[in-house]
Amino acid sequence: MTSNLSANAPVITGMGHFFPSTVLTNSFFEELDIGTSAEWITERVGIRERRTVLAADDVRLLRRGEITLENLRQQGRIMSVGEMCQEPWDMARQRAGDAFRDPHVAIAGLSVPDWDIPANACAIAAKLGLECTAFDVNSACSSFIVNLHVARALLTSGQAAEAAIFNAERYSLRMNFSDRSSCVLFGDGAAATLLSTSAGARGLAVLDTIVTSSPAGYLHVRIPDGGHFDQNGAAVQKFAVTKTVAITREILARNQLATADINYFIAHQANYRMLMSACDKLGFSPEQHLYNVDRFGNQGGAGAPAVLSLNWDRFKVGDKIVVAVVGSGLTWAAALLQVV
Numbered sequence: 001m002t003s004n005l006s007a008n009a010p011v012i013t014g015m016g017h018f019f020p021s022t023v024l025t026n027s028f029f030e031e032l033d034i035g036t037s038a039e040w041i042t043e044r045v046g047i048r049e050r051r052t053v054l055a056a057d058d059v060r061l062l063r064r065g066e067i068t069l070e071n072l073r074q075q076g077r078i079m080s081v082g083e084m085c086q087e088p089w090d091m092a093r094q095r096a097g098d099a100f101r102d103p104h105v106a107i108a109g110l111s112v113p114d115w116d117i118p119a120n121a122c123a124i125a126a127k128l129g130l131e132c133t134a135f136d137v138n139s140a141c142s143s144f145i146v147n148l149h150v151a152r153a154l155l156t157s158g159q160a161a162e163a164a165i166f167n168a169e170r171y172s173l174r175m176n177f178s179d180r181s182s183c184v185l186f187g188d189g190a191a192a193t194l195l196s197t198s199a200g201a202r203g204l205a206v207l208d209t210i211v212t213s214s215p216a217g218y219l220h221v222r223i224p225d226g227g228h229f230d231q232n233g234a235a236v237q238k239f240a241v242t243k244t245v246a247i248t249r250e251i252l253a254r255n256q257l258a259t260a261d262i263n264y265f266i267a268h269q270a271n272y273r274m275l276m277s278a279c280d281k282l283g284f285s286p287e288q289h290l291y292n293v294d295r296f297g298n299q300g301g302a303g304a305p306a307v308l309s310l311n312w313d314r315f316k317v318g319d320k321i322v323v324a325v326v327g328s329g330l331t332w333a334a335a336l337l338q339v340v
């Protein structure tokens with residue numbers, strides 16, 4: 001599904017991010033006694049640490065099977081997605097400054113919800129005191145760009161003038177902490193994005209978005225109802241690099257741009273080695289490449305918007321940014337942004 005409406009582009013007027021305070025280092029996983037080492041994780045996936053909404057002691061108890069997620073939930077020891085969005089929301093509003101307007105629509109894209117019903121966007125909006133249309137559009141790790149694609153369509157068609165996107169991810173709640181091949185990869189985090197169609201809005205203009213899926217691969221990365229995260233790591237790694245490269249080339253080509261025209265490139269924060277492989281194939285230099293996977297692991301759909309938010313103050317008028325993400329589904333998506 002594609003569209004190209006570079007005129008009348010909505011503008012991201014503010015972004016914010018949040019990471020919970022519990023830090024899990026690679027040494028922590030080595031000490032969990034699951035057959036991994038800090039050296040393996042650093043060398044093979046380039047992640048040094050990640051955050052979790054859980055207490056480190058609760059992770060140890062989960063690993064030993066001495067407590068369940070349900071116990072933790074009953075004891076009120078799990079931060080809600082609404083609570084995770086408070087700081088990103090405050091930061092995004094502050095960055096938007098005078099351009100801030102109450103959103104007409106709030107879209108949440110997340111992988112580990114608090115609620116089956118209602119839509120988590122309603123719970124987030126209520127927590128933040130928003131009275132607006134609120135609904136979820138979930139697409140695993142691709143959620144942010146899929147949300148941007150939907151928001152852009154609503155804004156450019158005149159169905160809303162202001163929109164907010166919330167990506168709050170808690171993969172740590174669905175990890176099997178005995179499974180070395182997955183539990184070392186993920187971290188929790190959240191991001192908020194404000195979009196406006198107001199004349200003269202400053203920020204990141206959303207020039208183009210592309211969203212694509214291959215549903216035949218829906219079982220390659222999965223969290224079954226009530227179960228743990230699982231993936232076909234090698235197959236997904238190949239898919240992730242191939243599709244990141246392909247969709248980046250596609251969004252560049254259809255906007256008559258080359259790699260050298262792009263100031264910053266941000267991809268899905270799954271694994272640093274995969275990011276380097278994609279950058280090498282695309283010809284992006286280290287100066288063009290922005291990432292946070294080394295400090296925060298794979299934050300699902302919150303990773304790419306968190307990288308944008310972390311670098312918000314670095315962007316200069318005229319800069320062009322490509323964001324390319326991949327995710328379960330299988331899905332892949334890209335956005336072309338320009339600082340205005």
Ligand SMILES: CC(C)(COP(=O)(O)OP(=O)(O)OC[C@H]1O[C@@H](n2cnc3c(N)ncnc32)[C@H](O)[C@@H]1OP(=O)(O)O)[C@@H](O)C(=O)NCCC(=O)NCCS
Pocket residue numbers: 035036037040041044045141180181182184221231233234236237240270271326327328
């Ligand atoms: C999961 C992943 C990190 C594994 O890295 P890899 O270099 O491909 O490693 P392999 O899967 O080939 O496994 C090699 C060995 O390392 C082992 N291994 C996996 N994780 C390990 C860990 N944390 N510590 C030590 N050994 C580990 C495997 O068990 C395997 O051992 P074996 O040969 O005895 O069976 C990697 O495949 C990956 O990142 N895949 C893509 C994930 C992704 O993009 N997900 C996003 C979905 S949206």
